[in-house]
Amino acid sequence: MNQPFPIQQVRAAFPALREDENRKPLIFFDGPGGTQMAGSAAEAMMAYISDGMANLHGTFPTSIRTDDMIAEARSAVADLLNCEPSEVAFGQNMTTLAFSIARSLASLIEEGDEIVVTELDHRANVDPWVTLAKDKGAVVKFIQLNPETFTLDLDTLDEVITDRTKLIAVGMSSNVTGTVTDIERIKLRAKAVGAIFIVDAVHAVPHLPIDFKKLGVDILLCSAYKFFGPHIGMSVISASLFDKLPVYKLKPAPQEIPYKLETGTQNHEAIAGLIGAIAFIQSLGEGGTRREKLLSGMQRIAAYEDELTEKIESFLGNIPQVQLYRAPKGVRKTPTFAFTIVGVNSREATAWFAENYHMCIADGDFYASTMAEKLGVYDRGGWIRIGLAPYNTAEEIELFKEGLQWFLTEHKK
Template sequence: MKITETTFPITEVREQFPALKRTYHGKPAAYFDGPGGSQVVKSSIQAIAAYMENGGGNLHGCFPSSWETEEIIAEAKKAVGDFLGVQTNEVAFGANMTTLTIAIANALGKQFQAGDEIVVTEMDHRANVDPWLLMAKDHGLTVRWIQVDTETLTLDLSDLNDVINEKTKLVAIGLASNAVGTIIDLAPIAKRAKEVGAWVAADAVHAAPHMLIDRDQMGIDILLCSAYKFFGPHIGIAAIKEDIFKDLEPYKLVPAPSYYPDKLETGTQNHEGIAGIQPAIEFFASFGEGETRRQRIESGLVKIEAYENSLATRLREGLAAIEGVTLFEADRSVAKTPTIAFQVKGTAPEKVCKIMAEEHSIFTASGNFYASTLAERLDINKTGGWIRAGLAPYNTFEEVERFIQAVSELK
């Protein structure tokens, strides 16, 4: 589907994001830093404020603000269930994806023994690598790596049957690279994991704003994402299959619930933040049609993805035409999120970002974005990492042209 600003309701979309009214040095701010955290939709901001203004309350109380808090959490989990294709009793909230993954890894490690193996990848954000490496170290597990093909910027699956074998207990995989945008070919990895009885733990933090996710259909057992990447608050989300969740033994206080999903939600949760999750998910559904929220999310994401990809295609083409710009991306046959990583010859990535902000009011970021193994394999850490431009449904073609022009003017 090809879509443009004439067929996408960009004016209405932008009106829903108060941050877009910001100016910097007298120019409208253009946000290209979505992969690091999106701007927040107005309905989510309003829900957060309303919760706090009406008087929040902790759980299990005999008063209205406590009951209302419990209802808000329940409604948020229903929305997440529709967003990820999971049951509401499989959803847990936490501070962020990293914290949740560490807790889950610690708990799962109790079920493994020395000699068992886990698999991680060279493409992933370290939040879906290091918690598993630490767990493996604690329990004497062997770690195997799915390597990245540095020429194609995809995972090398040529020896998949050896990497994932009868000793494998868990495979940790990202659905999309937060650095270079490659959408991972998950199907053969999940299929091989199931053949040997291994669990699949998937990092959907970068993918969730840009593609429809159906945990069970995709062969995932443990799925994690973060609402602040899809127009909501800073809340981590875990969706763990019920048969795994019921046996999970996370660290917790003695009086805390021992039933799932509550047993993973240690301490008092960020209730006001949780109040902002459902409106963020409803933003996706607002673009779609159908009798159920899941159907509206699905059809809505098709439109969002098409629009974002149109923007990304123009940005990639524009940057590729500039002398001295090197793009780090898979070829056109590989599906990608609207995330573009590049370098400019002779100008350090951080300096590029400063010039973009100070001279053009364009906000974009540099570094390795915790995809440090990929950065090492591509040998870009010594040159300051990548410049990363990420697109969201509130970006415009005019902003893309501003971005291209700004890069072309770099000296």
């Protein structure tokens, strides 16, 4: 698909972007914390609610529709991520799912075993596994961050991952620096020692086409509110591991996958919204199947975001007062930019942009606290983070450039 990216069509698909004479329009640069919701997602949620809600496995129409809707959601996620529908389990969010999975993995971890996490990751992909290690007397080891390149030091994999390693948890891409990690290289080492390999793809799914089967990992976690949907999390667990995974559950609840991980009544309206969010991505693509359309749509999103990235990366990288935390050329990255300003508390800057330019720009450590400590950004209030989504425009980036130059001028006074 070589046609220009349909930015006006995309923006029209998001209710939060519609102009309203009763409110000032906002510029949303906070996608890494959660994108705006596609109208198709909101409509799917309201349709499920309006047409009559019900719990599962009944003989009456609303219950049957709920069963069918959840089955369709699994199928849609399977097409988005290229996995089997039976490998998809829903939960409150990625963090809650990770803690639940960690608890179920406890039976496979013994005292003295090693669990490997990274210094680059969001703590949602660190603390569940660290807690598991503490409970079982296992040893926690970190793949270290290179503070010069903002990438993981993978040259030490043979030393960090050993024959005693039983579990490895790595983020596919950083929600702060945008760095995309070489998952294939880590996977090969994980397979060599027989370790369970877990990937946090929360920040990756909105920007990169994902192929669970090709990745060959054991567990992948993500959240719909990061890719235009409602607040709901998903885990994809390879059937070979999922089948033997013991879980804490009610005695009468289903024993088979994927249901056994889904304790209690799920958020049915959010699952309906997830279908609508995936339909939005599908609408941007081409092909004969939903998977082909989703892959094409994600490739189209990535190409457009790459165009926007070029407009902002060189700008931030050439301002003396700005320190940009960005991996060098040649390293794949998402359109996510973390920076600090000399002599400025990051929260002061984001508040200024909100007041003067109606821009939603986030500040803080974004739960990547290990990296924040290592890079020493807490004395500046953490990072300022600009994250792009397919509804952002070149015009919005030009306004940000204008605003930052004005802010720096004002700050000198």
